[in-house]
Amino acid sequence: MWNFACPLIVYGDNALDYLAQVKGKKAFLVTDKNIVKLGLTKPVTDQLDAKNIKWQIFDEVEPEPSLETIKKGGIAVGKYQPDWVIGIGGGSCMDAAKAIILLLARPELEPEALSVLEEFNFREKARLMEIPTTSGTGSEASWAIVLTDTKDNRKLGLGTPEVMPDVAILDPVMVMGMPPQITADSGMDVICQAIEGYISTWGTSMTAGPGLIATRLTLDYLPRAYKNGNDLEARKEMMYAATMGGMCGSNSMFGLGHGTGHALGGIFHVPHGRTVGLFLPYTMEYMINGSEETTAKFAEIARYCRVTSGSDKECAKLLVAKIRALAKEIRQPLSVKDCGIDKAKYEKEIPSLIDRALNEVMTMTAPRVPGAEDLGKIFNYAYAGKSIDF
Amino acid sequence: MAKYLSQEWCDLYKAEINKSAAYEESAKTWEGDFYFITEPGGPVKEKAYMYIDLYHGKCRACEIVTDPNKYNPAFTLAATYAIWKQIATKKLDSTKALITKQSKLTGDMAKIMRYTKAANELTNCTMLVPTEWLD
Ligand SMILES: [Fe+2]
Numbered sequence: 202m203w204n205f206a207c208p209l210i211v212y213g214d215n216a217l218d219y220l221a222q223v224k225g226k227k228a229f230l231v232t233d234k235n236i237v238k239l240g241l242t243k244p245v246t247d248q249l250d251a252k253n254i255k256w257q258i259f260d261e262v263e264p265e266p267s268l269e270t271i272k273k274g275g276i277a278v279g280k281y282q283p284d285w286v287i288g289i290g291g292g293s294c295m296d297a298a299k300a301i302i303l304l305l306a307r308p309e310l311e312p313e314a315l316s317v318l319e320e321f322n323f324r325e326k327a328r329l330m331e332i333p334t335t336s337g338t339g340s341e342a343s344w345a346i347v348l349t350d351t352k353d354n355r356k357l358g359l360g361t362p363e364v365m366p367d368v369a370i371l372d373p374v375m376v377m378g379m380p381p382q383i384t385a386d387s388g389m390d391v392i393c394q395a396i397e398g399y400i401s402t403w404g405t406s407m408t409a410g411p412g413l414i415a416t417r418l419t420l421d422y423l424p425r426a427y428k429n430g431n432d433l434e435a436r437k438e439m440m441y442a443a444t445m446g447g448m449c450g451s452n453s454m455f456g457l458g459h460g461t462g463h464a465l466g467g468i469f470h471v472p473h474g475r476t477v478g479l480f481l482p483y484t485m486e487y488m489i490n491g492s493e494e495t496t497a498k499f500a501e502i503a504r505y506c507r508v509t510s511g512s513d514k515e516c517a518k519l520l521v522a523k524i525r526a527l528a529k530e531i532r533q534p535l536s537v538k539d540c541g542i543d544k545a546k547y548e549k550e551i552p553s554l555i556d557r558a559l560n561e562v563m564t565m566t567a568p569r570v571p572g573a574e575d576l577g578k579i580f581n582y583a584y585a586g587k588s589i590d591f
Numbered sequence: 592m593a594k595y596l597s598q599e600w601c602d603l604y605k606a607e608i609n610k611s612a613a614y615e616e617s618a619k620t621w622e623g624d625f626y627f628i629t630e631p632g633g634p635v636k637e638k639a640y641m642y643i644d645l646y647h648g649k650c651r652a653c654e655i656v657t658d659p660n661k662y663n664p665a666f667t668l669a670a671t672y673a674i675w676k677q678i679a680t681k682k683l684d685s686t687k688a689l690i691t692k693q694s695k696l697t698g699d700m701a702k703i704m705r706y707t708k709a710a711n712e713l714t715n716c717t718m719l720v721p722t723e724w725l726d
Contacts, residue, residue, distance in 0.1 A: 202691050313701045317690050357701065362690060403687065559617065559708040562686055570711075573616065 205407045205452045206362055207342055208331070210444060212371035213437070217332075219370055220248035228256040229283035229327075231274060231298035233263065236290045241334050241375060245289060257281050262290065262297040265349040265356070265470070271297060271312040275304030287330045288366075289375075291387065292338030292473065295331045296346045299364045302329050312348060317361045330368040334375045336426075336439040337387025337474050339394060339447015341369035349467070356467045358562065371444060373437045381427050385531040388423040388439060389478025391446040392416055392524065396481065397456030398449035400488065400498045402566050405453065412449035417506045418442035420527060427531040457484035457571070460564030461579060464557035468550050471540050479534055482521045483579055484567070486589035489517050491569040536586030547584055554580050592723045595676075596629065596639050600720060601653040605643075607716040608650040614716060615648035618709035622646055623702070624662065628669035634725035635672040645713075666698030676724060679717040685710060 211219040228249055232242055237260050249256050259274050278286065278301050286305065288298025303315045306323035323329075331341035346360040379387075392415070398404055399412035418438045425435035455477075461484060462477030488495040499517035503509055509519040525535060534540045537547060555576045558564055564571075571579065575591065582589055593600040608614055624644040629635050640659050644652040656662065670678070674693045677683035686707075688694040696703070703710070 202693060203687060204691065316700045316704075317692075318696055318700050358704070403684070560705050562704075562707050565686075565707055565711055566684075572613070 203403075203405070204362070206344065206365040207448055207452075208366040208369045210342065210369050210371065212441065212444075214373065216370050216372035217244050217248060217374070219368070220245065221252060223252065223254070223285065225254050225284040227281065227283040228254055228285040228287050229278050229281050229301070230256055230258045230287050230289055231262060231301055232258060232260050232289040232294050234260050236260070236294065236334060239378060241378075242289055244374065245287065245332065254285075257283070259301070262294045264293050264472070265347075265466075266293050266297045266300075267349050267351045268312045269351070271300045271304070271348060274301040275308060275312070278302070278305045279308045282326070284327045285330060286327050287332065289332045289334065291333065291335035291383070292340045292347070295333065295338070295340035296348070298329065298331060299340075299344075299346045299360065299366070300348065302327060303361075303364060313350070313357060313359070315346060315359045315361070319361070321361070321363050323363070324367075328367045329364065330370065331366045332370045332372070332375060333440070333443065335379055335383055335387040336376055336436075336443035337390040339391070339443050339445070339450065341366060341371070342444045342447040343451030345451055347473075354467055355557070356463050358463075369444060371440045373433060373440060376436050376440055377430065377433070379430065381430065384423075384427050384430065384439075385533050386472045386474040386478075387443070388419060388426070388474065388531065389481070389528065389533055390474030391423075391439070391443045392419040392527070393458050393462075393474075393477040393481045394446040394450035394455060395419065395442070396485070396499075396502060397458055397563075397567075398446070398451075398453045399502060400495050400568055401450075401453040401456055402568055403453040404449075408449045408453040411445035413502060413505050415442040415445040415449060416502055418445075420506050420508075420523065423527065424530050454566035455563040456567040457487065457564055460558045460561035460567065461554075461576070461583070463561055463563070464554045465537065467557060468553060469540070469542055471542075475533060475540070478528060479537065479540070480583060482524050482528075483583045483589050485517070485521050485524070487571065487575070487579060487591075488567070488569050489514065489521070490589065490591060495568040537580075537584040538586065542584075544584065551577055551580055592721045594723045595725055596635070596641070596655060598655050600722065601641060601655060603720045604716065605650045605653040607719045608645075608713065611712060611716055614709060614712035617712050618645060618706060619648040621648070621706050621709055623666060623698075624664040626656075626659070626662070626664050626667040627675075628667055629675055630669055630671045632671040633673055666696065666703070668694060668696050670694035672725065678714065679722070681714065681718060685714060
């Protein structure tokens with residue numbers, strides 16, 4: 202038994218007008234101070250005002266939201282008792298909204314207990330809407346919640362299928378102002394989720410479609426969105442790609458690029474998309490060297506993306522080269538060194554990086570699962586920018 | 592061949608775990624015991640309890656328990672016979688079983704999640720036990 206979950210996706214020009222159809226009395230908006238400052242909550246609250254829906258804003262979400270912030274949000278939502286929780290922002294705000302609505306239903310729980318082990322039934326109280334302002338994590342179409350335990354500097358992969366949002370609103374006005382750096386960081390997450398979801402051992406025909414399309418859209422449109430933020434077509438297509446990447450990856454599972462990238466991000470606080478995008482080509486090479494079946498899947502993607510033709514191995518390798526070229530074009534780091542991480546500090550953390558990467562579910566669902574030794578080598582090669590040859 | 596849910600099976604399973612370098616490596620800091628509970632259904636008429644004590648990469652005890660009050664383990668993992676069989680033969684991923692509520696875990700989830708690799712190696716050990724299934 203397995204399932205494919207997905208919200209109602211409202212998308213395209215004027216998608217925010219969907220809010221005029223929403224029924225409810227009180228909405229609790231989960232966002233960050235920057236989103237409020239940029240005026241991105243206003244089009245939402247204007248619509249709510251027009252419908253006479255009361256609202257309250259919780260704007261304390263930080264990048265990589267901590268357990269403490271979620272606790273605070275849980276207390277605030279408990280006092281307000283809304284019938285909608287609306288996450289507005291990037292992955293951090295959307296994940297925080299998921300955690301907060303779970304705490305609305307189960308206020309006695311600690312945030313680290315927001316997992317598949319518990320029943321929440323939060324829809325008896327409120328429904329969940331997500332409005333992304335970045336095109337990246339696809340959190341609007343996934344049930345994953347990533348929080349940070351600041352005590353031991355660790356990212357916690359939480360969530361439960363129940364917390365798949367009810368509605369995701371993809372309105373291009375929300376992403377038009379995204380700065381180039383965030384466009385690039387989050388865009389690399391899209392392609393990583395799409396490709397890893399496609400090759401995941403949990404992947405099926407149900408998840409392959411959105412993965413393929415999201416990969417092609419990213420290759421076609423991410424450079425355009427990066428170079429010209431006002432390119433409406435590129436912004437829209439990247440927004441759709443992000444949601445499809447989320448649909449693919451969260452209904453199958455992510456892979457080794459996420460397992461290793463999460464480990465790096467947890468310790469060195471590099472943005473999620475940048476880390477997973479950085480490790481994607483290295484981990485793809487590792488898969489190619491160890492699995493003909495996965496190589497064939499990369500080749501399918503490459504052919505669909507019009508990257509090349511030829512043997513499976515040639516296609517797969519050209520896809521890797523294409524991803525490195527994409528990263529270069531949008532000025533993303535190609536090695537850990539490029540991230541500005543000090544070599545001595547990095548080397549000291551390698552045992553910890555290995556331990557973290559080994560214990561990510563995402564590592565276990567990759568089609569070739571490395572042991573500690575191979576992981577150590579992958580981390581070293583990625584620092585130096587050396588292609589994986591084992 | 593050992594019959595599933597027999598003490599003989601438990602002894603073989605314990606031996607496989609203690610032979611596994613991969614398990615030992617990935618669980619070297621793990622401390623925690625379990626009841627693996629088989630819910631009645633199919634060939635299993637009564638709820639069956641297997642107690643397993645895992646400590647620092649080794650299995651200290653694995654036994655069939657008739658009185659569930661005998662131990663008070665930190666974790667319990669419960670599923671039907673059919674689901675256990677699918678997990679033990681790697682036809683069903685144990686995490687997928689949890690997500691779809693085909694199995695039920697109690698205990699500190701955050702702790703378990705830090706030992707994903709060890710959990711995988713435990714399943715690999717099950718595969719090595721020559722098992723006579725009950726159906
Ligand atoms: Fe991601």
